[in-house]
Amino acid sequence: MTTTADQSLWLAALSPKTRPPLTGEHAFDVAVVGGGITGITTALLLKRRGLSVAVLEAGRVASGVSGNNTAKVTALQSTVYSQIRSKHGLPAATDYATASLAAVAQVAELAKDIDCDLRRSPAVTYAYTESERRDVDHELIAARQVGLPVRSTTDVDLPFEVYAAVRLDDQLKLHPVKYLQGLAEEVDGDGSRIFEHSRVLDVSGNRVSTAEGAVTADKIVIATHYPTLDRGLYFARMELTRAYCVAARVSSPPEALAISTGSPSWSISAHEDKVIIAGQSHSTGKPVVEPFRRLEDFAREHWQVQEITHRWSAQDPTAYDHLPMIGSYLPGNTTMFTATGYMKWGLTSGTFAASLLADLVTDKPNELAERFSPHRLSLKSLPTLVKKNAEVAAEMIGDRVTPADATSSEDLPPGHAHVVRDGLGKMGVYRDDDGKLHGVSMRCTHLGCLVRFNAAERSWDCPCHGSRFDVDGSVLEGPATRPLPKRDPR
């Protein structure tokens, strides 16, 4: 086990029956790489338009971030409208609202015949402290301007006083793994197929290859969360942030899908007899202090917690200009498409991304295509882009000159890691609970930044573009695709 995070509340529902991996050569109209909300919804919409579709999923359908979230499907998303309005203006914020409302309606429609615990719930953006009131007030104005039927209230279904809140009724909560498995059932069959345990290693022209097989397709959709293949410089235009979640059994879980606007932000939702608290966000690879304990303390402060039942964490990318990136993988390319950058709201935006991708794949005009194009240039956000890449450059240089922690690992306690000098470089050494040492080169195989140990998850995380590796160097999350070389620990 490479992470202290238990499985998410949702992954326990993953069907034990796996689909076979891709072997041999096959031809389909469309190859979709990735079986999360984006990939499975896109595949379903394309199949309903009469195309044959292959989904190639490295693990299991819904085992990515789509199975590791807080399961809110809502058009009210913290302070997203004030942020988009300030970076792109009101028309862009209005487009995002229109697409999000349509996505919520689409999920409700797609889910109606699936046993996925679907419920209508109000979504709430709230001020947990007095100082957050201003952001809530701004979001109320922005949400009204973009046409959302929101209202201002302090009467929300939470066991503590809020200073202000924006409320949008009739949003959704569901069981994301059951939902995606239900959609996948419809995708698989009648000339379309889902292949699990089928990691795509290369895309060359119209050919998508795994270790044991290949698919040729007229169109290819890369729906791998971070766009795999590492072409198109997506890593330089996005930031990955990790967040942590705990589920706690309580006697009266709240109805609202709530999130506070401050830092730290406290996200609250519920499933059956459990309240879910999420937060403690940080850029991947940056330090974090006991995130699970802080979330558990928050739960205990406000509810009579009977038991903490689940702990999990995940990360999601945000584009430098705060809009999802949906469209052709490379400028002008009409065969390969991608979608990413959902800012931790991808159950909604992954759904509208699927509608847009389905239109692009079938050459159907879509008025949102330009708005969400991955190749747009936001002049207003250029300083953010420059700053982000300057920080990455500083990481690349800075870590190399800091000294190692130790010369030997003799005294390293179980469950801990440190940095040991390794010739001219550095080696990361971790001691597992059985006392065994694990050594890896600390140079990220993406572009060479030095990885850092994440104690909450027992992984080596890269501060530059968010790649993560387990204690033996295997890739947990890209953009890196190659493992960290192993080293003999000492």
Ligand SMILES: Cc1cc2nc3c(=O)[nH]c(=O)nc-3n(C[C@H](O)[C@H](O)[C@H](O)COP(=O)(O)OP(=O)(O)OC[C@H]3O[C@@H](n4cnc5c(N)ncnc54)[C@H](O)[C@@H]3O)c2cc1C
């Ligand atoms: C802590 C947290 C809480 C969140 N809560 C919410 C929420 O309440 N509401 C909401 O709307 N959003 C939420 N989100 C965001 C949302 O879960 C994601 O934006 C969304 O699930 C992303 O979907 P996806 O399909 O792009 O990625 P994924 O679900 O990660 O799917 C990508 C799939 O691609 C596969 N893959 C990767 N590489 C390859 C390859 N080379 N070959 C084949 N397959 C590959 C992966 O195995 C994975 O299954 C949250 C995010 C976080 C981090």
Ligand code: FES
């Ligand atoms: S993820 Fe880019 S250098 Fe590590």
